Amino acid sequence: MLQVRNLTKIYGDGTVALKNVSFEVPDGEFLVIIGLSGSGKSTLLRCINRLIDPTEGEIIWNGVDLCALKGEELRKVRRKIGMVFQNFNLVKRSSVFANVMSGRLGYAGTLASMFGKFDQSDLEMGRGVVERLGISDQMHKRADELSGGQQQRVGIARALMQEPEMILADEPVASLDPVLAHSILKTLEKLNQEDKITVLCSLHYLDLVQRYATSVIGLRLGEIVYQGSKTDIRKMTDEQFKDVYGAEAERIGASIEGGS
Amino acid sequence: MQARKTVQKEQKNSLVPPLIAAIASCVVPGLGQMLAIAVHRGIIILISLVSSIGLLIWRIYEAGKRYSDWKTIIQKAYYLNPFLYVITALIIIGYILNIVDAYQQAKPQRSKATGMIFVILLVFFFQGWEIGGIDMGSLFADADEAVPALTRVMWPWDKAISHPEEYRTTYVEVQSPCTEEPYPSGEVKEDEPYLIADPTCGDPSVVEKSLGTEFHLIGRNFIPGNTIEIWWKDPINNEFHHRVGGDYLIIKPDENGSFDVSVIMPYRTIPPVAGEGPKTWQIQARQLVSVGGAQASQELKLAVEKMIETIFIGMMATFFGIILAIPVSFIAARNLMSHSPLTLAIYYIVRTILNIIRAIEPLIWAIIAVIVVGLGPFAGILALTLHSLAALAKMYSEAIESIDPGPIEAVQATGANWFQVISYAVIPQIIPPFVSFTIYRWDINIRMSTVIGFVGGGGIGFLLAQWIRILDYKAAGIAVWFIAITVAVLDFASAEIRERFV
Numbered sequence: 237m238l239q240v241r242n243l244t245k246i247y248g249d250g251t252v253a254l255k256n257v258s259f260e261v262p263d264g265e266f267l268v269i270i271g272l273s274g275s276g277k278s279t280l281l282r283c284i285n286r287l288i289d290p291t292e293g294e295i296i297w298n299g300v301d302l303c304a305l306k307g308e309e310l311r312k313v314r315r316k317i318g319m320v321f322q323n324f325n326l327v328k329r330s331s332v333f334a335n336v337m338s339g340r341l342g343y344a345g346t347l348a349s350m351f352g353k354f355d356q357s358d359l360e361m362g363r364g365v366v367e368r369l370g371i372s373d374q375m376h377k378r379a380d381e382l383s384g385g386q387q388q389r390v391g392i393a394r395a396l397m398q399e400p401e402m403i404l405a406d407e408p409v410a411s412l413d414p415v416l417a418h419s420i421l422k423t424l425e426k427l428n429q430e431d432k433i434t435v436l437c438s439l440h441y442l443d444l445v446q447r448y449a450t451s452v453i454g455l456r457l458g459e460i461v462y463q464g465s466k467t468d469i470r471k472m473t474d475e476q477f478k479d480v481y482g483a484e485a486e487r488i489g490a491s492i493e494g495g496s
Numbered sequence: 497m498q499a500r501k502t503v504q505k506e507q508k509n510s511l512v513p514p515l516i517a518a519i520a521s522c523v524v525p526g527l528g529q530m531l532a533i534a535v536h537r538g539i540i541i542l543i544s545l546v547s548s549i550g551l552l553i554w555r556i557y558e559a560g561k562r563y564s565d566w567k568t569i570i571q572k573a574y575y576l577n578p579f580l581y582v583i584t585a586l587i588i589i590g591y592i593l594n595i596v597d598a599y600q601q602a603k604p605q606r607s608k609a610t611g612m613i614f615v616i617l618l619v620f621f622f623q624g625w626e627i628g629g630i631d632m633g634s635l636f637a638d639a640d641e642a643v644p645a646l647t648r649v650m651w652p653w654d655k656a657i658s659h660p661e662e663y664r665t666t667y668v669e670v671q672s673p674c675t676e677e678p679y680p681s682g683e684v685k686e687d688e689p690y691l692i693a694d695p696t697c698g699d700p701s702v703v704e705k706s707l708g709t710e711f712h713l714i715g716r717n718f719i720p721g722n723t724i725e726i727w728w729k730d731p732i733n734n735e736f737h738h739r740v741g742g743d744y745l746i747i748k749p750d751e752n753g754s755f756d757v758s759v760i761m762p763y764r765t766i767p768p769v770a771g772e773g774p775k776t777w778q779i780q781a782r783q784l785v786s787v788g789g790a791q792a793s794q795e796l797k798l799a800v801e802k803m804i805e806t807i808f809i810g811m812m813a814t815f816f817g818i819i820l821a822i823p824v825s826f827i828a829a830r831n832l833m834s835h836s837p838l839t840l841a842i843y844y845i846v847r848t849i850l851n852i853i854r855a856i857e858p859l860i861w862a863i864i865a866v867i868v869v870g871l872g873p874f875a876g877i878l879a880l881t882l883h884s885l886a887a888l889a890k891m892y893s894e895a896i897e898s899i900d901p902g903p904i905e906a907v908q909a910t911g912a913n914w915f916q917v918i919s920y921a922v923i924p925q926i927i928p929p930f931v932s933f934t935i936y937r938w939d940i941n942i943r944m945s946t947v948i949g950f951v952g953g954g955g956i957g958f959l960l961a962q963w964i965r966i967l968d969y970k971a972a973g974i975a976v977w978f979i980a981i982t983v984a985v986l987d988f989a990s991a992e993i994r995e996r997f998v
């Protein structure tokens with residue numbers, strides 16, 4: 237269970253990115269965060285794994301306030317929270333496998349890992365994850381030689397190496413075409429359902445939200461303006477969606493639904 | 497966008513009628529254009545006409561400065577340097593066009609092209625030609641003299657090999673003075689060179705009294721073609737080179753290695769204490785013969801030595817440059833230094849210093865280094881190190897600035913610690929540009945180190961400069977070839993390595 241209470245983030249330049257945000261995410265949920273660009277989605281996700289330090293509020297996960305953690309304790313918690321990014325954030329010139337293995341760094345010895353050495357069991361695990369995500373043919377290529385969809389799979393593989401209990405996905409499909417978007421989201425859905433990994437994912441398109449979310453929160457200017465369960469989302473009209481999004485709202489197009 | 501701009505420009509009307517503008521430009525070039533709201537044009541015309549007239553006056557003065565009154569100076573200058581007529585004519589044309597241009601600019605319907613700019617460029621071109629002392633004639637007239645020197649530079653390889661030689665001495669003994677008993681002549685030998693004298697005894701010349709005995713020498717089995725010197729060795733082992741009328745006697749044996757020659761016995765220089773009575777003298781034939789095979793010449797050895805020195809100067813400079821540049825590059829990277837005013841100030845100071853160091857040519861640094869540490873490779877290393885430090889630090893810091901923060905964030909999110917983040921997300925991003933810049937620098941440093949010797953910085957340049965100074969073009973050619981080959985090989989190697997890494 238993840239409980240966010242009265243979370244506020246004010247950036248150094250005075251921008252208020254989050255205003256008193258509170259919500260709960262039961263384990264095993266596929267929570268989708270919607271909101272316009274600049275509404276605070278990235279800030280919220282980054283507060284949870286403390287890539288950004290919140291200004292105020294609490295983030296309680298499994299009974300621990302993440303906001304209070306420091307150093308070694310923080311890194312231990314981060315190990316259990318995978319993150320997937322819009323721009324994949326791979327080390328472009330490193331190999332696919334090196335990128336995947338970097339997800340295991342939190343478990344590896346500092347010195348050995350700095351020289352690229354990992355335990356045999358970790359390497360086995362890496363090969364397994366690469367296999368599972370269908371990128372084993374690309375394993376030894378440079379990360380930037382892969383297509384966008386494949387790069388995002390590497391990003392997910394890196395997160396999986398952490399054996400995460402939760403995955404934060406910050407617009408994971410925004411740089412991909414609709415077919416690939418579905419394929420990536422299906423992968424996340426599978427991890428959510430089979431591995432019982434809680435997923436917090438920000439998305440843009442209503443039909444993707446309706447297809448994958450088990451609950452939704454809507455942000456506007458750093459405040460929660462919509463909160464709904466799975467059934468609420470199905471009933472969500474374009475009008476409600478536009479309420480969160482303004483005129484920018486759009487559907488990705490239903491025809492791609494069947495894409496793999 | 498552009499269309500709108502031109503429209504706006506044409507909307508501004510001239511402040512004065514065309515005629516006034518023309519008169520204004522007649523008085524001060526460009527003034528009419530300025531009044532016609534073609535300010536930039538007017539300024540350009542004014543500056544270029546004024547400066548070209550200034551240059552013309554200077555050149556006239558230079559050409560005729562030995563004369564005192566202005567009239568003669570001008571006369572002589574134009575006489576000595578007819579080129580000045582062309583420039584003067586062009587300036588006058590430019591001046592007239594400036595008036596025409598002012599008239600045109602002030603008209604409501606401006607016409608753009610008046611050829612003004614073209615004439616101005618032409619004036620500067622001819623002035624540049626004249627000041628630069630460009631003399632195409634000399635390029636061809638002196639070519640004949642350059643050809644032999646150039647040929648030697650282009651193909652110096654016969655100088656790269658030397659054949660060690662030594663004098664081989666063959667002698668026959670004669671007696672002086674003669675005695676009752678005939679003195680034996682030399683022996684005939686099968687394979688060795690030998691000399692036979694006839695007669696076998698005689699008397700030396702006596703100053704202002706008598707000529708010495710004429711000996712007829714027969715030489716056989718010498719090496720055909722190689723010249724032979726004739727030497728005398730008297731009873732107390734004084735040696736002297738045989739002369740005929742003041743010149744040394746030089747003999748060339750025929751194709752069989754044979755020669756016949758007559759020599760007159762030289763003056764006696766034996767002191768009386770040596771006693772009287774018959775003594776033996778040697779008549780020697782000394783021939784230069786090569787011993788052993790071909791060897792690398794002294795010049796070749798020196799060139800190889802200095803080339804190695806050059807490569808190491810470049811290498812050491814690159815090495816020290818890297819070592820110093822890496823830490824400096826971090827404080828010269830804006831993204832790392834922008835978090836507080838103090839660090840930002842350090843950033844600006846470091847950047848400025850680096851820019852100054854880089855702006856000064858390595859050759860000038862080498863001259864300074866030679867003053868500080870003296871002639872030799874160390875001066876070269878210092879100069880190149882300094883320049884490399886500045887150039888590398890700038891390039892490294894730019895590589896650090898262009899680092900993608902995404903992977904850093906992603907690796908941090910996995911729970912990695914600081915060291916792991918650096919080695920997984922930062923280093924892989926900066927290694928390729930670092931390697932690339934470093935190889936590029938090494939390349940430049942080796943090229944530079946060949947030149948730095950010219951000012952005393954050690955390496956092959958030093959040698960090359962010396963050889964050119966003593967007009968030993970073949971030796972210089974060897975050095976030039978070595979430089980060319982090394983640079984070419986390096987070019988190839990660095991391109992390969994860069995391809996591999998980046």
Ligand SMILES: Nc1ncnc2c1ncn2[C@@H]1O[C@H](COP(=O)(O)OP(=O)(O)O)[C@@H](O)[C@H]1O
Pocket residue numbers: 247248249251252253271272273274275276277278279280
């Ligand atoms: N590092 C930062 N410094 C200052 N303001 C920021 C920073 N990052 C984001 N912001 C601002 O915070 C607000 C929320 O941004 P973000 O969380 O990126 O929104 P989203 O991900 O929904 O597009 C925006 O107004 C953005 O300009």
Ligand SMILES: [Mg+2]
Pocket residue numbers: 274277278279406407
């Ligand atoms: Mg965002």
